[in-house]
Amino acid sequence: MSAQECWDAAEECGAPMVAIPGGEPLIHKEIGEIVRGLVERKKFVSLCTNALLLEKKLDLFEPSPYLFFSVHLDGLKDHHDKAVSQKGVFDRAVSAIKAAKAKGFTVNVNATIFDGHPAEEIAKFLDFTTELGVGVSMSPGYAYERAPDQEHFLNRTKTKKLFRDVFALGKGKKWNFMHSGLFLDFLAGNQNFECEPWGMPARNIFGWQKPCYLLGEGYTKTFKELQETTDWNLYGTGKYEKCADCMAHCGYEPTAANAAVSNPWKALKVSLFGIKTEGPMAPEIDLSKQRPAQYVFSSEVQKRLSEIRADEAKTAEAKAAKLVAQTQTAAAPSNNASTAA
Secondary structure (H helix, E strand, O other): OOHHHHHHHHHHHOOOEEEEOOOOHHHOOOHHHHHHHHHHOOOEEEEEEOOOOHHHHHHHOOOOOOEEEEEEOOOOHHHHHHHOOOOOHHHHHHHHHHHHHHOOOEEEEEEEEOOOOOHHHHHHHHHHHHHHOOEEEEEEOOOOOOOOOOOOOOOHHHHHHHHHHHHHHOOOOOOOEOOOHHHHHHHOOOOOOOOOHHHOOOEEOOEEEEEOOOOEEEEEOOHHHHHHHOOHHHOOOOOEHHHOOOOOHHHHHHHHHHHHHHOHHHHHHHHHHOOOOOOOOOOOOOOOOOEOOOOOHHHHHHHHHHHHHHHHHHHHHHHHHHHHHHHHHHHOOOOOOOOOO
C-alpha cells in the first residue's frame, strides 16, 4: 500500500489507533513517511516488528507520544528463536529494544502463546519484560486457515487453564500488560464474552478484509461497505467452526473494552481484586449449532489479484493511448504557423 492509501484508510474508518503489522513493515520503502503522516493526523501508531531492522531504521522515526514499537517476542531466548526458526533473533530484538528506548521511543513486546509453552516459562518471560522496562501484550495462538503449523494451537479450555496458571504465578508482581483487565480476566475463563470482529478492522492491498484480521473471506473496497455488507452473525465462537477455539485479542479486546464502559463496576472489581485463578469458570459457548468451515481464502485472494491486474491493464492502456495522442498532436502541423513573405 502507498503512504496515501494508508492515511486514507485510517481516516476512512476513524479508528483512534492504527496497528501496522506484517510480514515485516520495516522493509516498506515508505514506512517512515507512513508513520509520520499517521502521527501528524494524531493517530496512535503501533508499529509491529520482529526488530531485525529496527536499529538500522530508527533514524526514519521521531519519538512521539503517538508512536510505539511493538516488538515480536514469543518468549525467552531459546523458545523465541525456535518459534521463529532462526537463531540469534532474540538477542537482536532485545538489542534493538534497548537502542530504541535509549533514543526516547516507547517500546512494547507482543507474544503469541502456543500449546506446549509451560506457565512457568511464560512467567519468567514476563519477569524479563518487567526488567527490560517494556509493556507486553499476549494472545493465544489461533489456528487460522493459512497457518503453516496447525498442531500447536491452543483450544479454549487449554487457553483458560494456562492463563490461570500464569496469572497465579504473577500475583504480587508488577507485570505491565497492554490489555484491559477484563480481557485478561476473559483469558482466565472468568468472562463469557462473544467476539466483536468489527472492533479491529483490517485493511490491506486487497481492500478491507472480511470479517476480521485472522479470517480472510472476502474484501470490500470501502469501510462502509465492510460494515454494512458483512453478515456479522455468521462469525464468532459458537457460530462458525473456524472460530471455535479463538480467543484472540483482535476480536475479544473490543468486547472487553465495551464491557468496561457498559459495566464499570465489573472492570473495577478486576482492577481491585485481581484475576480469579481458582474455582469454576464462566460457562463455555455452545458449539453444537456452529456452521461448518468454508475454505475460501485462496480463491478470494485470486479473485482480488485478477481484479487488480485488470485495473492495472486498463490504467496502462489509458496511459499508452494518452501518450499516442500527445505524440500525434506534437507531430501535426500548426494551423497558426506564420508564412514568410
